[in-house]
Amino acid sequence: MSQAPPSEPVGVIVSVDPDRYAQTVDAARRVGLAVTGEQPVLGSLSGTIAEDRIPTLEALDGVESVDRERIIRLPPPDSPIQ
Structure with a gap:
């Protein structure tokens, strides 16, 4: 029986x-x-955690919400589309 590989941190x-x-x-x-x-x-913190551990984190007493970070990339200021 093989174990599933650990999920990637997010x-x-x-x-x-x-x-x-x-x-x-x-x-x-x-x-x-x-x-x-x-x-x-502000009552917040940031960090990384394995994807499959997020439900455990959300269930902790004192945690109000958990949001995944989002990376938004903007084009350079001199690009034709803004």
Whole structure:
């Protein structure tokens, strides 16, 4: 029986209950979130986590929402289409 390969990490933005920020960040790290940025005043943090771990992250007490990062590429200013 072979195991499925681990899913690729994806970037996420996590909205957190500001009153439980520190505890929620610690719990998020324990479930596999590699934190890349913390914004405690805004009640959010960013990081990467395996795609298949997102439901576990969403279920944590204190997590209000989890959104995947989106990369938007704009053409250079001198390109013909703007």
